[in-house]
Amino acid sequence: MHKHWHRPKHRLGFLTVLLAGFMTVQAAAAEEHSIPAERQQELIHLLVQDCGSCHGLTLEGGLGPPLLASLMADKPQAWLRQVILDGIPGTAMPPWRPILSEDEVGWLVSAMQKGVSNER
């Protein structure tokens, strides 16, 4: 299951990913302001504590792969958003669409790529 993570082009056409990724970079910048500061705190808490239950409390990996900024930075945003929203069927990654809005996921992806200091 690990392998799929490193090969997004197997799930989406490479060009699609490239284009979508380019477009969402701009979208994400706008979203940053649309998520209230309080909600941003909740999202970081969720990332560290609840995503952390599989991906590790410092996102260094666990049953799920590491989500460290150094590894996330070059991943296409559209693909990361899709993975979070819809999960990866056949693996332990669940869909977060029932819990999070698309804007919130967009914000989280940007935050992950920038790096999240371990919330205390």
Next chain:
Amino acid sequence: MNGNLIFLRRIVLALLMAGVAGCACADKAVLRGTGDLGVIIERAAGSVQVVETAGQSMLARVEGLGNLSHASVVYSRDERFAYVFGRDGGLSKVDILRGELVKRVEQSGNSIGGAISQDGRLVAVGNYEPGGVKVFDSNSLELVADIPAEYGDGGELSKVIGLVDAPGQRFVFSLWDAGEIWVADMQNPGKPVITKFTDIGSFPYDGLITPDGRHYIAGLFGEDGLVLLDLWNLDAGVRRIMPGYGRGEEKLPVYKMPHLEGWAAAGDMMLLPAIGRHEVLIVDQRNWQEAGRIAVHGQPVFVMARPDGRQVWVNFAFPDNDTVQIIDVPSRRIVKTIKPGKAVLHMEFTPRGEHVWISVRDEDRVDVYDTASFSRLATLPADKPSGIFFTSRAHKIGL
């Protein structure tokens, strides 16, 4: 006048401090047992609290244990030392009588938990990265054996889960990626004899051993069902139990992997968390057939039997993790639903089950409940508490 007052205060303060110091010295000289002690993991701070259950208080905090998300603990057979398995691959030996870290080794990059051998001399750790099991001398924490979880043709390493001890100086564990169960015979500690069971099913996520040490059961994430191995008869191989319990229905999202370590056996019935269904499954241990199921509040994480087996307490995965439900085993009914607070991560019963300690991570509390009246008796402050482990585990097979 003002100067005199300050002087007086200083004298009083000095006397008080001398008194406190005197008490501390005296305390160290007082003999005590450890049967009412336990450890609470403070997952973000990398510390553990040493607590006592008779007076429900903290005795000491031991720091510097690394990343303790998903940390677990086993005890030496004298119930003096706690072995703490951290997510970052750290294995720490804590003297709970002295409240001190005795030794810490960083034995892997990423680990999931461990077990202590039947004779108490070996501590084994199940690792995600690099996938496998490492076995240490419980006294010195020197490496005794390294068991890489190799599978397939390419020498890939699988993440290891569900590591337990079993009678006959054995460790049993499952390979998440490979779908295998391995039994490691440690009679000759430096040369483990491994028996492998392959193609057991897709993604075993955790394992348990029955209290008599006879049956190892692995839960499957990749398909509906569980896998049973009779450790009294390895030649019989593995068999599938409760196949297709999901009845082909689409799974609900699982936001936290359930644990089987907190197995619940009550009489002939074993209660287990379903995967992707908001149900607790009941298995009849006489024939390993489904004996029923109980609809619950969310995805169960821990399904823990009170030591007398009359009640089973269940907590849940995100986003239902503010709730605990109590099942009355004879009637198979939920008799109580409580909301201890945001992010209930673990529950631990006192040795004979009159109380249960519940960690409420996001509220930085551990609450003590009376299991007869369900009333909250006490609250202890704790920094993002997760696992709670009492020393009574020292003498239970598989814990």
